[in-house]
Amino acid sequence: DIQMTQSPSSLSASVGDRVTITCQASQDISNYLNWYQQKPGKAPKLLIYDASNLETGVPSRFSGSGSGTDFTFTISSLQPEDIATYYCQQYDNLPRITFGQGTRLEIK
Amino acid sequence: QLQLQESGPGLVKPSETLSLTCTVSGGSISSSSYYWGWIRQPPGKGLEWIGSISYSGSTYYKPSLKSRVSISVDTSRNQFSLKLSSVTAADTAVYYCVRHFSSSSWFVFQRWGQGTLVTVSS
Numbered sequence: 264d265i266q267m268t269q270s271p272s273s274l275s276a277s278v279g280d281r282v283t284i285t286c287q288a289s290q291d292i293s294n295y296l297n298w299y300q301q302k303p304g305k306a307p308k309l310l311i312y313d314a315s316n317l318e319t320g321v322p323s324r325f326s327g328s329g330s331g332t333d334f335t336f337t338i339s340s341l342q343p344e345d346i347a348t349y350y351c352q353q354y355d356n357l358p359r360i361t362f363g364q365g366t367r368l369e370i371k
Numbered sequence: 372q373l374q375l376q377e378s379g380p381g382l383v384k385p386s387e388t389l390s391l392t393c394t395v396s397g398g399s400i401s402s403s404s405y406y407w408g409w410i411r412q413p414p415g416k417g418l419e420w421i422g423s424i425s426y427s428g429s430t431y432y433k434p435s436l437k438s439r440v441s442i443s444v445d446t447s448r449n450q451f452s453l454k455l456s457s458v459t460a461a462d463t464a465v466y467y468c469v470r471h472f473s474s475s476s477w478f479v480f481q482r483w484g485q486g487t488l489v490t491v492s493s
Contacts, residue, residue: 297479299418299480305485306486307467307483309479312476352418352478352480354479358431358433360433361420362418363417364417365418
């Protein structure tokens with residue numbers, strides 16, 4: 264299976280900060296990489312699909328980039344409501360779809 | 372507005388079969404544009420895709436679960452279902468039903484149910 268390694272596993276940042284999370288695939292997955300936000304007790308929510316496409320209705324402070332094995336998820340200006348766990352997910356190797364282990368984001 | 376709602380027993384005994392149903396409202400499950408799937412999350416842990424099905428019954432399963440998993444679709448009721456056999460405590464999780472596209476941006480899990488906790492215990 265393709266391993267997805269997210270880093271960091273947790274981070275603390277201040278409101279207004281630029282936040283970056285990375286996801287590294289164990290092999291080339293082209294741009295088949297999605298990002299989700301999960302708030303406590305809630306279902307995950309799609310934010311970014313195919314590495315860099317913003318899902319409809321998602322604020323523009325969220326963005327994604329990358330291709331191949333290295334991907335980046337960025338929040339340009341952290342807001343209090345962005346506190347959540349973020350997951351990457353690859354779908355290059357069907358049906359071996361895998362998620363990263365998650366990054367827990369807290370407010371400093 | 373499309374909604375997905377999971378239902379089923381919250382407690383299953385070890386070695387028995389876990390059965391869940393997802394009811395789709397605000398849209399038709401018979402659209403050829405979508406697949407319908409299941410994802411689970413053990414308490415305090417990450418996400419695991421289980422499998423997906425099209426309205427016509429084409430399926431994809433996670434290889435490591437394939438021998439125990441069956442997903443079916445009932446277009447007359449606008450529902451799809453998950454069966455997971457021979458469960459153990461390791462199958463305790465919140466189970467989510469999801470919708471994703473059937474082509475281009477395939478396994479992008481665009482819509483999620485609220486999730487239902489299933490505990491495996493005697």
